[in-house]
Amino acid sequence: MSPAPPTRRRELWSGCLDELPILLGVVPFGMIYGLLAIRAGLPTLVAQAMSSIVFAGSAQFIAAQLILERSPGLVVVLTVLVVNLRHLLYSAAMAPRLRHLGLRWKCLLAYLLTDEAYAVIATRCLRDEARPEAAVSPHRHWYFLGAGLTLWVSWQVSTAVGVLLGAQVPAAWSLDFTLALTFIALVFPYLRDRAGLAAALSAGALSVLAYGLPYKLGLVLAALAGIGVGLAAERRRA
Amino acid sequence: MSWLPALLAAGLVTFATRLSFIALLGRREPPPVVVRALRFVPPAVLSAIILPEMLVRDGVLRPTLDNPRLLAGVVAAVVAWRSRNVLLTIAVGMGALWALQALGLR
Numbered sequence: 001m002s003p004a005p006p007t008r009r010r011e012l013w014s015g016c017l018d019e020l021p022i023l024l025g026v027v028p029f030g031m032i033y034g035l036l037a038i039r040a041g042l043p044t045l046v047a048q049a050m051s052s053i054v055f056a057g058s059a060q061f062i063a064a065q066l067i068l069e070r071s072p073g074l075v076v077v078l079t080v081l082v083v084n085l086r087h088l089l090y091s092a093a094m095a096p097r098l099r100h101l102g103l104r105w106k107c108l109l110a111y112l113l114t115d116e117a118y119a120v121i122a123t124r125c126l127r128d129e130a131r132p133e134a135a136v137s138p139h140r141h142w143y144f145l146g147a148g149l150t151l152w153v154s155w156q157v158s159t160a161v162g163v164l165l166g167a168q169v170p171a172a173w174s175l176d177f178t179l180a181l182t183f184i185a186l187v188f189p190y191l192r193d194r195a196g197l198a199a200a201l202s203a204g205a206l207s208v209l210a211y212g213l214p215y216k217l218g219l220v221l222a223a224l225a226g227i228g229v230g231l232a233a234e235r236r237r238a
Numbered sequence: 239m240s241w242l243p244a245l246l247a248a249g250l251v252t253f254a255t256r257l258s259f260i261a262l263l264g265r266r267e268p269p270p271v272v273v274r275a276l277r278f279v280p281p282a283v284l285s286a287i288i289l290p291e292m293l294v295r296d297g298v299l300r301p302t303l304d305n306p307r308l309l310a311g312v313v314a315a316v317v318a319w320r321s322r323n324v325l326l327t328i329a330v331g332m333g334a335l336w337a338l339q340a341l342g343l344r
Contacts, residue, residue, distance in 0.1 A: 025324050046241055053249035062287070063248055073244030080248040083283055087255040089276045092268045095259040103261070110257035177307060177335055178328055180291035183284045184311060185318040185327035190281035199278040204285035211294045219286050226282030227275055234274065 015146020034162020071215040112148025199230030306338035
């Protein structure tokens with residue numbers, strides 16, 4: 001006899017708990033976003049609203065900069081789209097695991113599907129795959145909800161703290177550089193093979209060369225070109 | 239309130255990328271070329287953001303050794319490469335930047 005599957009509440013709770021360690025990196029990032037958004041001149045309401053409407057750290061950093069530069073709305077939306085394209089990958093990975101759920105659950109979990117929630121959820125799914133299919137809890141989506149909600153709440157709160165502190169942190173601290181530093185840490189796992197390296201180097205170089213283009217169009221063009229270079233490099237090796 | 243439509247649309251496209259395959263292809267795998275292209279999205283987007291942050295200051299290209307952000311970024315990259323630890327990378331990178339600024343580099 002296999003033991004009874006965990007209850008919904010147990011699943012929800014263990015999702016919350018498993019998300020906790022990752023908050024160590026998320027909370028400072030949220031505070032820094034709030035700080036920067038305010039220091040750069042975004043109204044309090046806009047800075048905070050973006051955290052619940054967009055709910056994607058890196059895209060929020062970029063969008064705040066673009067709004068400040070008075071970029072056209074279309075440019076803001078396009079840039080956010082390119083920066084968030086990687087979520088397509090998470091969505092594809094989650095799709096078979098959420099197939100049995102109704103649309104409302106799918107929408108809710110999709111809204112909560114950030115890098116950090118996905119990291120925790122993917123680890124759980126990897127654990128499940130090592131077990132027979134019948135042993136996988138029927139309430140697993142409550143675990144996903146727990147992980148996603150924990151991240152959501154801490155993102156809103158840490159953003160609010162940053163927004164409140166915003167005006168008191170001097171520009172000389174150069175806290176905006178933490179964005180680049182975070183991304184430096186995040187990019188390395190993708191550079192293990194030659195195609196990934198080619199995509200990164202070409203996108204980076206193009207982005208520097210095209211920096212003079214208005215509204216960060218250079219960023220969007222360089223990212224798209226880098227994806228193309230990566231594909232081409234992979235095909236040449238195949 | 240002129241930013242509001244853009245903000246809502248930005249939220250909508252973000253939500254759309256997250257919902258995409260969950261809603262549409264619940265019973266099918268995405269086409270292989272899409273999966274292959276998606277693999278290159280993070281390295282391309284991230285480095286397209288990183289390199290200008292290190293190399294361009296106030297609209298001027300500064301690939302020189304008196305650019306503190308370039309030096310601190312290189313130090314951080316070594317830490318990221320060896321440790322794969324986000325918090326450590328941020329801590330060492332900011333420490334390096336502050337040290338270089340204290341030495342007078344701007």
